Amino acid sequence: MTRITAWRRHPLARYAVLILALALVGTAYATFVQVSKPADAALASGKVDDVANGKSLFQAHCASCHGLNAEGTSTGPTLIGVGAASVDFQMSTGRMPASNPGAQVPRKPLPEWVDSDSISDIAAYVQSLGGGPTVPSGDQVDPALGDAAKGGELFRANCIQCHNWAGAGGALTRGKYAPNLNESSPTQIYEAMVTGPQAMPVFNDTTITPEEKRNMIAYIVQVREQTDPGGFALGRIGPVTEGLVAWVVGILALVLAAIWITAKKRQKS
Incomplete structure (x- = not known):
C-alpha cells in the first residue's frame, strides 16, 4: 500500500491517469461506433467496377477543382468523407460541376455527359475515399x-x-x-x-x-401540390409581399378612381 500511495503522489501520476483515460475512451469509441465501409456505395449496387469508372469520370471532369484524388484545391473543397449522398445531390441538381462559382451555386440543367449512371459511378468513387452519408433508399x-x-x-x-x-x-x-x-x-x-x-x-x-x-x-x-383558391399565389413568399401588392394595387385603384371622378365633374361643369 505504501508503494501504491507513493505512486499516486508522484508528479507524473496525473499524466499517466490522463493518458490511460484517453486510451480507454478511444478503445471504447472504436469498439461501439460503426465505421462506414470505404466502398459501401459500390458494393451496395453489386458493381465494383463503378468505382473505377467513377474515378475516370472524376479525374476528367472534377479534378481541376477538387484535385486528382479529391483532396481539394484553392478553388474546390476536399470531397473525402462527404459521401455519395452529397455527390448525388450536387450533380443531380446541376450545381456541380460548377462553371462559374460564386457566393452560391444555383440549380441548373445537367451537362450532356451527366446522367444517372455517371452520377452513381462518381458517387461510388467518392464514397470509397472515406465513407460518409449514402444515397437514401426508396x-x-x-x-x-x-x-x-x-x-x-x-x-x-x-x-x-x-x-x-x-x-x-x-x-x-x-x-x-x-x-x-x-x-x-x-x-x-x-x-x-x-x-x-x-x-x-x-x-x-x-x-x-x-x-x-x-x-x-x-x-x-x-x-x-396544393392549389391556391384565393387567386394569385404571389410566390407564396408571405404577408410582406401580399401586403405590398395590396397597397400598390389598392392605392393605384383609388388614385385612378379619384382622377375619373374629377374628370367627370369637370365635364359636367
Missing part, C-alpha cells in the same frame, strides 16, 4: 409512407426561417439564399438534410431521425 424518401402533419411541425420548427412555410425559399446574407424546394425531388430533399449543402446546416440522424425526415418530405410534397 422507402426512406417515399412521401406516401410519411406523416405530413408531423412533418409540418418539424418543418416549421427547423426550416421556415430560411425556406418559408411553403418551401418557396428566401434571401440570406452575403449573396446567399435558401432555394425554392418545388423543383427538388424527395431524394434531393433528404440528401440536403444529411449533407448540409452550402449555407444549410447538417441535420444528421441524431438531430432529426430518418422517419422524421420522411415526414418532412411528405409535408413539403403535400404543400407544393
Whole structure:
C-alpha cells in the first residue's frame, strides 16, 4: 500500500491517469461506433467496377477543382468523407460541376455527359475515399409512407426561417439564399438534410431521425401540390409581399378612381 500511495503522489501520476483515460475512451469509441465501409456505395449496387469508372469520370471532369484524388484545391473543397449522398445531390441538381462559382451555386440543367449512371459511378468513387452519408433508399424518401402533419411541425420548427412555410425559399446574407424546394425531388430533399449543402446546416440522424425526415418530405410534397383558391399565389413568399401588392394595387385603384371622378365633374361643369 505504501508503494501504491507513493505512486499516486508522484508528479507524473496525473499524466499517466490522463493518458490511460484517453486510451480507454478511444478503445471504447472504436469498439461501439460503426465505421462506414470505404466502398459501401459500390458494393451496395453489386458493381465494383463503378468505382473505377467513377474515378475516370472524376479525374476528367472534377479534378481541376477538387484535385486528382479529391483532396481539394484553392478553388474546390476536399470531397473525402462527404459521401455519395452529397455527390448525388450536387450533380443531380446541376450545381456541380460548377462553371462559374460564386457566393452560391444555383440549380441548373445537367451537362450532356451527366446522367444517372455517371452520377452513381462518381458517387461510388467518392464514397470509397472515406465513407460518409449514402444515397437514401426508396422507402426512406417515399412521401406516401410519411406523416405530413408531423412533418409540418418539424418543418416549421427547423426550416421556415430560411425556406418559408411553403418551401418557396428566401434571401440570406452575403449573396446567399435558401432555394425554392418545388423543383427538388424527395431524394434531393433528404440528401440536403444529411449533407448540409452550402449555407444549410447538417441535420444528421441524431438531430432529426430518418422517419422524421420522411415526414418532412411528405409535408413539403403535400404543400407544393396544393392549389391556391384565393387567386394569385404571389410566390407564396408571405404577408410582406401580399401586403405590398395590396397597397400598390389598392392605392393605384383609388388614385385612378379619384382622377375619373374629377374628370367627370369637370365635364359636367
